[in-house]
Amino acid sequence: MHFLSLQSTLLLLTTAIALPCVSAAPQAVDSVTSDSASTSGGLLVRKEWRKLPKSDRLAYIQAIKCLQSKPGKTGGAYDGVRSRYDDFLAMHIIQTDFVHFNGQFLAWHRWLLQLWQQDLKNTCGFKGAIPYWDFTLDNTQAGFPKSPVFDNTYGFGGNGEFIADISDPVLFPVKTPTIMPGRTGGGCIDKGPFAGLVGNMGLGLNTSFSPNCVRRDFDPLFVSLTISPANVKTMWNAKTYDEFSVAIQGRSFDVAGLTIHAGLHLGIGGQVGDASDMYSSPADPLFYMIHGALDWAWDKWQRADWNKRKNAIGGPDVNFAYPFNFFGDIPYKNVTLDTPLDYPFFGKSIKIRDVMDTAALGYRYE
Ligand SMILES: *[C@@H]1O[C@H](CO)[C@@H](O)[C@H](O)[C@H]1NC(C)=O
Protein backbone atom coordinates (compact mmCIF):
# COMPACT_ATOMS: atom_id res chain seq x y z
CA MET A 1 0.00 0.00 0.00
CA HIS A 2 1.09 3.52 -0.67
CA PHE A 3 -0.25 5.32 2.35
CA LEU A 4 2.12 8.17 2.03
CA SER A 5 3.17 8.21 -1.56
CA LEU A 6 2.99 11.80 -2.71
CA GLN A 7 3.48 10.58 -6.23
CA SER A 8 0.39 8.42 -6.16
CA THR A 9 -1.60 11.24 -4.61
CA LEU A 10 -0.61 13.61 -7.39
CA LEU A 11 -1.39 10.99 -9.99
CA LEU A 12 -4.73 10.48 -8.34
CA LEU A 13 -5.52 14.19 -8.36
CA THR A 14 -4.82 14.40 -12.07
CA THR A 15 -6.99 11.38 -12.71
CA ALA A 16 -9.84 12.68 -10.59
CA ILE A 17 -9.85 16.04 -12.33
CA ALA A 18 -9.91 14.40 -15.74
CA LEU A 19 -12.99 12.31 -14.93
CA PRO A 20 -16.24 13.60 -16.37
CA CYS A 21 -19.01 13.47 -13.80
CA VAL A 22 -22.51 12.31 -14.50
CA SER A 23 -24.82 14.90 -13.02
CA ALA A 24 -27.56 13.92 -10.62
CA ALA A 25 -28.78 15.76 -7.57
CA PRO A 26 -28.42 14.00 -4.24
CA GLN A 27 -31.76 12.60 -3.30
CA ALA A 28 -33.30 10.63 -0.51
CA VAL A 29 -33.72 6.97 -1.18
CA ASP A 30 -37.19 6.25 -2.48
CA SER A 31 -38.79 5.10 0.72
CA VAL A 32 -41.80 3.53 -0.96
CA THR A 33 -41.37 -0.21 -0.92
CA SER A 34 -43.67 -3.17 -1.01
CA ASP A 35 -41.85 -4.65 1.94
CA SER A 36 -43.85 -3.16 4.80
CA ALA A 37 -41.74 -4.91 7.42
CA SER A 38 -38.76 -2.79 6.49
CA THR A 39 -40.43 0.62 6.59
CA SER A 40 -41.65 2.64 9.50
CA GLY A 41 -43.03 6.17 9.35
CA GLY A 42 -41.96 6.33 5.72
CA LEU A 43 -38.38 5.48 6.63
CA LEU A 44 -36.50 2.40 5.55
CA VAL A 45 -35.41 0.50 8.64
CA ARG A 46 -31.91 -0.93 8.64
CA LYS A 47 -31.80 -3.96 10.91
CA GLU A 48 -29.00 -5.80 12.59
CA TRP A 49 -27.92 -8.86 10.60
CA ARG A 50 -29.03 -11.45 13.15
CA LYS A 51 -32.44 -9.80 13.57
CA LEU A 52 -33.19 -9.98 9.87
CA PRO A 53 -35.43 -12.87 8.85
CA LYS A 54 -33.32 -15.49 7.11
CA SER A 55 -35.17 -14.90 3.85
CA ASP A 56 -34.13 -11.22 4.00
CA ARG A 57 -30.51 -12.17 4.65
CA LEU A 58 -30.59 -14.37 1.57
CA ALA A 59 -32.29 -11.64 -0.45
CA TYR A 60 -29.51 -9.17 0.40
CA ILE A 61 -26.78 -11.63 -0.52
CA GLN A 62 -28.57 -12.48 -3.77
CA ALA A 63 -28.86 -8.78 -4.61
CA ILE A 64 -25.10 -8.35 -4.16
CA LYS A 65 -24.46 -11.34 -6.39
CA CYS A 66 -26.82 -9.78 -8.89
CA LEU A 67 -24.77 -6.55 -8.92
CA GLN A 68 -21.71 -8.70 -9.56
CA SER A 69 -23.44 -10.12 -12.64
CA LYS A 70 -24.63 -6.83 -14.18
CA PRO A 71 -22.51 -4.74 -16.54
CA GLY A 72 -20.73 -1.67 -15.23
CA LYS A 73 -21.99 1.80 -16.05
CA THR A 74 -18.80 3.80 -15.83
CA GLY A 75 -18.27 3.67 -19.55
CA GLY A 76 -14.84 2.10 -19.67
CA ALA A 77 -13.23 4.78 -17.52
CA TYR A 78 -11.56 2.08 -15.44
CA ASP A 79 -9.75 -0.75 -17.15
CA GLY A 80 -10.57 -3.22 -14.41
CA VAL A 81 -14.35 -2.83 -14.21
CA ARG A 82 -16.23 -5.99 -15.23
CA SER A 83 -19.52 -5.46 -13.38
CA ARG A 84 -21.75 -2.94 -11.68
CA TYR A 85 -20.26 -4.17 -8.40
CA ASP A 86 -16.85 -3.18 -9.72
CA ASP A 87 -18.03 0.38 -10.40
CA PHE A 88 -18.28 0.84 -6.63
CA LEU A 89 -14.90 -0.79 -6.10
CA ALA A 90 -13.24 1.50 -8.67
CA MET A 91 -14.82 4.60 -7.16
CA HIS A 92 -13.58 3.65 -3.70
CA ILE A 93 -10.07 3.00 -4.99
CA ILE A 94 -9.96 6.38 -6.73
CA GLN A 95 -11.40 8.31 -3.78
CA THR A 96 -9.55 6.53 -0.95
CA ASP A 97 -6.86 9.14 -0.43
CA PHE A 98 -9.49 11.84 0.13
CA VAL A 99 -11.88 10.08 2.48
CA HIS A 100 -9.97 8.15 5.15
CA PHE A 101 -8.28 9.28 8.36
CA ASN A 102 -9.87 12.68 7.92
CA GLY A 103 -13.06 14.65 8.60
CA GLN A 104 -14.89 13.45 5.48
CA PHE A 105 -14.59 9.78 6.43
CA LEU A 106 -17.97 8.99 8.01
CA ALA A 107 -19.98 11.36 5.84
CA TRP A 108 -18.45 10.13 2.57
CA HIS A 109 -19.12 6.51 3.45
CA ARG A 110 -22.68 7.30 4.59
CA TRP A 111 -23.56 8.54 1.11
CA LEU A 112 -21.64 5.67 -0.50
CA LEU A 113 -23.98 3.28 1.34
CA GLN A 114 -26.95 5.28 0.09
CA LEU A 115 -25.72 4.93 -3.49
CA TRP A 116 -25.19 1.22 -2.86
CA GLN A 117 -28.66 0.75 -1.40
CA GLN A 118 -30.24 2.68 -4.29
CA ASP A 119 -28.35 0.66 -6.83
CA LEU A 120 -29.25 -2.67 -5.30
CA LYS A 121 -32.84 -1.56 -5.77
CA ASN A 122 -32.59 0.07 -9.19
CA THR A 123 -30.29 -2.46 -10.82
CA CYS A 124 -31.31 -5.62 -9.00
CA GLY A 125 -34.82 -5.00 -7.64
CA PHE A 126 -33.71 -5.33 -4.02
CA LYS A 127 -36.61 -4.46 -1.75
CA GLY A 128 -36.01 -2.93 1.60
CA ALA A 129 -33.05 -1.60 3.51
CA ILE A 130 -29.47 -2.76 3.64
CA PRO A 131 -28.59 -4.39 6.98
CA TYR A 132 -26.05 -3.29 9.56
CA TRP A 133 -23.71 -5.11 11.90
CA ASP A 134 -23.62 -4.50 15.65
CA PHE A 135 -19.93 -5.30 16.08
CA THR A 136 -20.23 -5.00 19.87
CA LEU A 137 -21.91 -8.43 19.78
CA ASP A 138 -18.89 -10.08 18.13
CA ASN A 139 -15.83 -8.41 19.64
CA THR A 140 -14.29 -11.29 21.56
CA GLN A 141 -11.50 -13.53 20.36
CA ALA A 142 -13.66 -16.66 20.62
CA GLY A 143 -16.85 -15.04 19.41
CA PHE A 144 -15.65 -13.14 16.36
CA PRO A 145 -15.20 -16.04 13.91
CA LYS A 146 -18.57 -17.44 15.01
CA SER A 147 -20.48 -14.28 14.11
CA PRO A 148 -23.67 -14.99 12.12
CA VAL A 149 -22.33 -12.46 9.63
CA PHE A 150 -19.82 -15.13 8.53
CA ASP A 151 -22.32 -17.97 8.24
CA ASN A 152 -21.81 -20.06 5.11
CA THR A 153 -25.52 -20.18 4.31
CA TYR A 154 -27.13 -17.16 5.95
CA GLY A 155 -24.07 -14.95 5.87
CA PHE A 156 -21.04 -13.93 3.83
CA GLY A 157 -18.93 -17.01 4.55
CA GLY A 158 -15.95 -16.93 6.86
CA ASN A 159 -12.20 -17.10 7.02
CA GLY A 160 -9.81 -18.33 4.34
CA GLU A 161 -7.69 -21.42 4.90
CA PHE A 162 -4.65 -20.78 7.12
CA ILE A 163 -1.50 -20.10 5.13
CA ALA A 164 1.49 -19.76 7.45
CA ASP A 165 4.01 -18.60 4.86
CA ILE A 166 2.87 -15.40 3.18
CA SER A 167 6.27 -14.38 1.87
CA ASP A 168 5.58 -15.09 -1.83
CA PRO A 169 5.43 -11.63 -3.45
CA VAL A 170 3.37 -12.88 -6.40
CA LEU A 171 0.64 -14.54 -4.33
CA PHE A 172 0.71 -11.82 -1.68
CA PRO A 173 1.75 -8.62 -3.44
CA VAL A 174 0.33 -6.29 -0.80
CA LYS A 175 0.39 -6.59 2.96
CA THR A 176 -1.16 -4.21 5.43
CA PRO A 177 1.57 -2.18 7.20
CA THR A 178 0.31 -3.04 10.68
CA ILE A 179 1.97 -6.16 12.06
CA MET A 180 -0.99 -8.39 12.78
CA PRO A 181 -0.68 -10.19 16.13
CA GLY A 182 -2.82 -13.28 15.51
CA ARG A 183 -3.69 -13.92 11.89
CA THR A 184 -5.49 -17.22 11.27
CA GLY A 185 -6.22 -17.35 7.51
CA GLY A 186 -4.85 -15.96 4.28
CA GLY A 187 -6.60 -18.26 1.83
CA CYS A 188 -9.19 -17.33 -0.76
CA ILE A 189 -12.87 -17.34 0.18
CA ASP A 190 -13.70 -21.00 -0.37
CA LYS A 191 -17.05 -21.47 1.35
CA GLY A 192 -20.41 -19.75 1.43
CA PRO A 193 -22.21 -17.69 -1.20
CA PHE A 194 -19.03 -15.86 -2.24
CA ALA A 195 -16.77 -18.91 -2.56
CA GLY A 196 -14.34 -18.33 -5.42
CA LEU A 197 -15.05 -14.59 -5.57
CA VAL A 198 -12.58 -12.73 -7.78
CA GLY A 199 -11.59 -9.10 -7.22
CA ASN A 200 -11.01 -7.44 -10.57
CA MET A 201 -8.89 -4.54 -9.32
CA GLY A 202 -6.32 -4.02 -6.60
CA LEU A 203 -4.90 -4.65 -4.27
CA GLY A 204 -3.73 -1.11 -3.73
CA LEU A 205 -4.23 2.11 -5.66
CA ASN A 206 -4.73 0.64 -9.11
CA THR A 207 -7.82 0.29 -11.31
CA SER A 208 -6.14 -1.89 -13.94
CA PHE A 209 -7.68 -5.30 -14.59
CA SER A 210 -5.85 -7.68 -12.26
CA PRO A 211 -8.21 -10.54 -11.33
CA ASN A 212 -7.27 -12.08 -7.98
CA CYS A 213 -9.13 -14.30 -5.57
CA VAL A 214 -10.55 -12.41 -2.61
CA ARG A 215 -8.70 -13.47 0.52
CA ARG A 216 -9.67 -13.47 4.18
CA ASP A 217 -7.21 -13.62 7.01
CA PHE A 218 -9.21 -13.31 10.25
CA ASP A 219 -7.38 -11.98 13.29
CA PRO A 220 -9.76 -12.48 16.23
CA LEU A 221 -7.07 -11.47 18.73
CA PHE A 222 -6.69 -8.14 16.96
CA VAL A 223 -10.48 -7.69 17.06
CA SER A 224 -10.52 -8.24 20.81
CA LEU A 225 -7.71 -5.70 21.29
CA THR A 226 -9.02 -2.95 19.00
CA ILE A 227 -12.79 -3.32 19.49
CA SER A 228 -12.17 -3.81 23.19
CA PRO A 229 -14.88 -2.90 25.70
CA ALA A 230 -12.72 0.10 26.65
CA ASN A 231 -12.53 1.35 23.06
CA VAL A 232 -16.25 0.79 22.57
CA LYS A 233 -16.94 2.77 25.73
CA THR A 234 -14.70 5.61 24.59
CA MET A 235 -16.68 5.72 21.34
CA TRP A 236 -20.12 5.91 22.97
CA ASN A 237 -18.90 8.39 25.58
CA ALA A 238 -17.29 10.80 23.11
CA LYS A 239 -18.32 14.38 23.87
CA THR A 240 -17.42 15.96 20.53
CA TYR A 241 -17.42 14.80 16.93
CA ASP A 242 -13.61 14.91 16.93
CA GLU A 243 -13.48 12.59 19.92
CA PHE A 244 -15.97 10.26 18.29
CA SER A 245 -14.11 10.27 14.98
CA VAL A 246 -10.78 9.45 16.68
CA ALA A 247 -12.51 6.71 18.70
CA ILE A 248 -13.64 5.16 15.41
CA GLN A 249 -10.60 5.80 13.19
CA GLY A 250 -7.77 5.38 15.68
CA ARG A 251 -4.79 7.15 17.21
CA SER A 252 -1.88 5.50 15.39
CA PHE A 253 -1.15 2.70 12.95
CA ASP A 254 -0.01 0.11 15.47
CA VAL A 255 -2.21 -2.32 17.34
CA ALA A 256 -2.29 -0.17 20.48
CA GLY A 257 -3.62 2.86 18.60
CA LEU A 258 -6.05 1.22 16.22
CA THR A 259 -9.73 1.05 17.09
CA ILE A 260 -13.14 0.21 15.64
CA HIS A 261 -12.72 0.92 11.92
CA ALA A 262 -9.38 -0.86 11.62
CA GLY A 263 -10.59 -3.55 14.02
CA LEU A 264 -13.28 -4.56 11.53
CA HIS A 265 -11.21 -4.19 8.35
CA LEU A 266 -8.04 -5.84 9.64
CA GLY A 267 -9.95 -8.28 11.83
CA ILE A 268 -11.33 -9.73 8.59
CA GLY A 269 -8.50 -8.98 6.17
CA GLY A 270 -5.59 -9.70 8.51
CA GLN A 271 -2.16 -9.29 6.96
CA VAL A 272 -3.00 -10.23 3.36
CA GLY A 273 -6.78 -10.15 2.85
CA ASP A 274 -8.64 -7.69 0.66
CA ALA A 275 -10.62 -6.21 3.55
CA SER A 276 -7.34 -4.85 4.96
CA ASP A 277 -6.56 -2.86 1.83
CA MET A 278 -7.43 0.81 2.22
CA TYR A 279 -8.08 1.12 -1.52
CA SER A 280 -9.61 -2.11 -2.75
CA SER A 281 -11.36 -3.42 0.37
CA PRO A 282 -14.78 -3.23 -1.37
CA ALA A 283 -13.67 -6.26 -3.41
CA ASP A 284 -14.90 -8.17 -0.34
CA PRO A 285 -18.67 -7.67 0.10
CA LEU A 286 -18.09 -7.56 3.87
CA PHE A 287 -16.90 -4.00 3.21
CA TYR A 288 -20.56 -2.96 3.14
CA MET A 289 -21.21 -4.67 6.48
CA ILE A 290 -18.21 -2.90 8.00
CA HIS A 291 -19.36 0.49 6.82
CA GLY A 292 -22.97 -0.23 7.71
CA ALA A 293 -21.67 -0.92 11.22
CA LEU A 294 -19.82 2.40 11.38
CA ASP A 295 -22.78 4.34 9.99
CA TRP A 296 -25.03 2.73 12.61
CA ALA A 297 -22.57 3.76 15.32
CA TRP A 298 -22.36 7.34 14.06
CA ASP A 299 -26.16 7.65 13.86
CA LYS A 300 -26.59 6.12 17.33
CA TRP A 301 -24.02 8.53 18.76
CA GLN A 302 -25.70 11.50 17.05
CA ARG A 303 -29.15 10.54 18.33
CA ALA A 304 -27.93 10.18 21.92
CA ASP A 305 -27.77 14.03 21.96
CA TRP A 306 -29.43 15.01 18.70
CA ASN A 307 -29.65 18.78 19.09
CA LYS A 308 -25.97 19.08 19.80
CA ARG A 309 -24.81 16.40 17.38
CA LYS A 310 -27.02 16.76 14.31
CA ASN A 311 -24.57 19.32 12.93
CA ALA A 312 -21.43 18.22 14.75
CA ILE A 313 -18.57 17.67 12.33
CA GLY A 314 -14.82 18.22 12.35
CA GLY A 315 -11.46 16.79 11.48
CA PRO A 316 -8.89 17.58 8.80
CA ASP A 317 -9.84 18.04 5.15
CA VAL A 318 -6.82 15.96 4.05
CA ASN A 319 -5.97 12.47 5.17
CA PHE A 320 -3.36 11.85 7.86
CA ALA A 321 -3.41 15.41 9.21
CA TYR A 322 -4.07 16.26 12.87
CA PRO A 323 -5.45 14.40 14.81
CA PHE A 324 -4.55 11.59 12.38
CA ASN A 325 -1.00 12.94 11.96
CA PHE A 326 0.48 9.48 12.49
CA PHE A 327 3.32 10.18 10.07
CA GLY A 328 4.06 13.79 11.01
CA ASP A 329 2.26 17.10 10.77
CA ILE A 330 0.95 18.28 7.42
CA PRO A 331 -1.04 21.41 6.54
CA TYR A 332 -4.84 21.13 6.70
CA LYS A 333 -8.07 22.94 7.40
CA ASN A 334 -10.90 21.47 9.44
CA VAL A 335 -13.88 20.33 7.40
CA THR A 336 -17.22 22.15 7.74
CA LEU A 337 -20.78 21.30 6.76
CA ASP A 338 -19.97 22.86 3.38
CA THR A 339 -17.06 20.58 2.60
CA PRO A 340 -17.80 18.74 -0.66
CA LEU A 341 -17.88 14.96 -1.07
CA ASP A 342 -17.16 13.53 -4.52
CA TYR A 343 -18.52 10.38 -6.19
CA PRO A 344 -17.16 10.28 -9.74
CA PHE A 345 -19.65 8.64 -12.15
CA PHE A 346 -22.24 8.31 -9.39
CA GLY A 347 -23.70 11.80 -9.48
CA LYS A 348 -22.52 15.27 -8.67
CA SER A 349 -20.69 16.25 -5.53
CA ILE A 350 -22.70 16.71 -2.39
CA LYS A 351 -21.81 18.47 0.87
CA ILE A 352 -21.30 17.03 4.31
CA ARG A 353 -24.46 18.87 5.45
CA ASP A 354 -26.51 16.75 3.02
CA VAL A 355 -25.81 13.55 4.97
CA MET A 356 -25.90 14.62 8.61
CA ASP A 357 -29.41 13.25 9.25
CA THR A 358 -30.24 9.67 8.31
CA ALA A 359 -33.98 10.43 8.54
CA ALA A 360 -33.63 13.14 5.91
CA LEU A 361 -31.98 10.52 3.73
CA GLY A 362 -34.97 8.23 4.21
CA TYR A 363 -33.75 5.62 6.67
CA ARG A 364 -33.21 4.86 10.30
CA TYR A 365 -31.50 2.15 12.33
CA GLU A 366 -33.45 -0.28 14.44
C1 LIG B 1 -1.46 -1.73 -11.86
O1 LIG B 1 -1.84 -3.06 -12.07
C2 LIG B 1 -1.41 -3.57 -13.33
C3 LIG B 1 -2.04 -4.94 -13.52
O2 LIG B 1 -1.76 -5.79 -12.44
C4 LIG B 1 0.13 -3.60 -13.38
O3 LIG B 1 0.56 -4.09 -14.63
C5 LIG B 1 0.62 -2.19 -13.17
O4 LIG B 1 2.04 -2.20 -13.09
C6 LIG B 1 0.05 -1.59 -11.89
N1 LIG B 1 0.41 -0.18 -11.84
C7 LIG B 1 1.02 0.36 -10.79
C8 LIG B 1 1.27 1.83 -10.86
O5 LIG B 1 1.34 -0.30 -9.81
Ligand SMILES: *[C@@H]1O[C@H](CO)[C@@H](O)[C@H](O)[C@H]1NC(C)=O
Ligand atom coordinates in the same frame (compact mmCIF):
# COMPACT_ATOMS: atom_id res chain seq x y z
C1 LIG C 1 -9.22 21.93 13.99
O1 LIG C 1 -10.10 21.67 15.07
C2 LIG C 1 -9.45 21.23 16.26
C3 LIG C 1 -10.53 20.87 17.26
O2 LIG C 1 -11.41 21.91 17.45
C4 LIG C 1 -8.52 22.33 16.76
O3 LIG C 1 -7.83 21.87 17.90
C5 LIG C 1 -7.52 22.64 15.66
O4 LIG C 1 -6.70 23.72 16.05
C6 LIG C 1 -8.24 23.02 14.37
N1 LIG C 1 -7.25 23.19 13.34
C7 LIG C 1 -7.24 24.21 12.48
C8 LIG C 1 -6.17 24.21 11.44
O5 LIG C 1 -8.06 25.11 12.51
Ligand SMILES: [Cu+2]
Ligand atom coordinates in the same frame (compact mmCIF):
# COMPACT_ATOMS: atom_id res chain seq x y z
CU1 LIG D 1 -13.40 3.26 2.73
